[in-house]
Amino acid sequence: MSKPIVAVVGRPNVGKSTFFNKIVGRRVSIVEDTPGVTRDRIYAEAEWRSVPFIMIDTGGIEPDSDDIILSQMRAQAEIAMETASVILFLVDGRAGVTAADREVASMLRRKGKDVILVANKIDTRNLPEDFYDLYELGLGDPVAISAANQLGLGELLDLMMEKFPPEAFEPENEDEIKIAVIGKPNVGKSSLINAFLGENRVIVSDIAGTTRDSIDTPFTYDGEDYLLIDTAGIRRKSKVTGDIEKYSVIRAISAIERCDVCLLVLDAVEGVTEQDKKIAGVAHEAGKGIVVVVNKWDLLTKETNTMRDYEKTVRSELSFMPYAPVLFISVLKNQRLPAVMAMAKHVAESRAMRVSTGQLNSLIADATLMNNPPSDKGRRLKIYYVSQVGVKPPLFTFKINSRELMHFSYARYLENKIREGFGFEGTSIKFVFREKGEKEDV
DSSP: OOOOEEEEEOOTTSSHHHHHHHHHTSSOOOOOOOTTTSOSOOEEEEEETTEEEEEEEGGGSOOOTTSOHHHHHHHHHHHHHHHOSEEEEEEETTTOOOHHHHHHHHHHHHHTOOEEEEEEOOOSSSOOGGGGGGGGGSSSSOEEOBTTTTBSHHHHHHHHHHTSOGGGGSOOOTTSEEEEEEOSTTSSHHHHHHHHTSTTOEEOOOBOSOTTSOEEEEEEETTEEEEEEETHHHHHHOOOOTTHHHHHHHHHHHHHHHOSEEEEEEETTTOSOHHHHHHHHHHHHTTOEEEEEEEOGGGSOOOTTHHHHHHHHHHHHTTTOTTSOEEEOBTTTTBSHHHHHHHHHHHHHHHTOOOOHHHHHHHHHHHHHHSOOOEETTEEOOEEEEEEEETTTTEEEEEESOGGGOOHHHHHHHHHHHHHHHOOTTBOOEEEEEETTOOOOO
16 A cells, blocks of 8 residues: 655644654654764654554655744745645644744645644544634644643544545555666656656556655556656746755655655755765665665766776765665766666665575574674674565564574674575565574564
8 A cells, every 4th residue: 555644734832743642653664874964853652553654744844944934934844835634733732822823724725625624632522712813724623632641542543543534445566577766867767757757658648746746657568667757847846945855855755655766866966965865765764675776877987997986986975875776877978877676676676575494494504603693791692583574674583592692793793694584685685583492572
């Protein structure tokens, strides 16, 4: 199923962060903490009544201390309107209506998005007098909640689900490889997409204007079915001019969550920027397949080891995802474009690959003989059994004697050995360590 995006919008001090944490804290996706990548988490995966969704806290979008509150609110609301399936507009239910509330409400009404007006900080059944002033915002009946005391959250989430698009409840087409072209603006994403959909391609149909304002294009390439998710379509509709760079991560979240493989497009002239790292970090934490595509390679002056040295720099900057292949292309000169599609297919297959339990345990046994497991105070780590329990991304469970003895460096060693033995190019792989006698998660 396609995960809906729920954006939480509201002025400062209305309780957005408290609300966000209460909702996502119940069922947050397991992610790897990567320092310097997504240090300020502004999104998380949540679930209600077995339906997963992505929640974005716009209050965490890199606030600029030089911006006044209204301009910041305007920018956040614009991003929410572009990205979200449903917008939760939080106001302080005890404080009445403010100028900032009116401005954002006016924008939301004009855009015609599905909006739920949420009056937070209502801790009793007796509604305050100012509560009824919220009707002047023209967004329907306010929903009274108290995020801090967890009052009214269930009713709000039920109402939110009623506004989810139909695809949120539909099973995915497992045979179709979903590719998202991501990256900051002006790196050549649109040109690359147009090249893919050019000559010798059979375009099945164009579906424009989906609930996330991206453009989905099913097409066939070398007999394989693909769905191309074009995040560049979001960029063109934006009215946010001054903060385009800051918010490109938010634009990428929807596409990343829906895809199998991300093509992270970099500008060869600019190199890896901080924004590139943040976008890559989202894809890495989501467990997606990743191919780094360095575009505009024709603009660089080449020497003997230019490509080798450049790739070394890219891998250093994106050190948290050493598994990602790096390709050098020029869309303008039509150089090495078929290699991108071939690699995308290969990475999708790697992400869905299963390894037999016998082969896996044989490899791990050899690895422990070559490099003894760590020990502490005379007690040595023992690995009893390993099995692959999931795909997309590949997930492995290790049955061990002590989780404390499994040092990070040794886990990385085992990951490298698994990659050497079986590949898994382009995809992260996840480990779960369970002690002997420990019950499986339900």
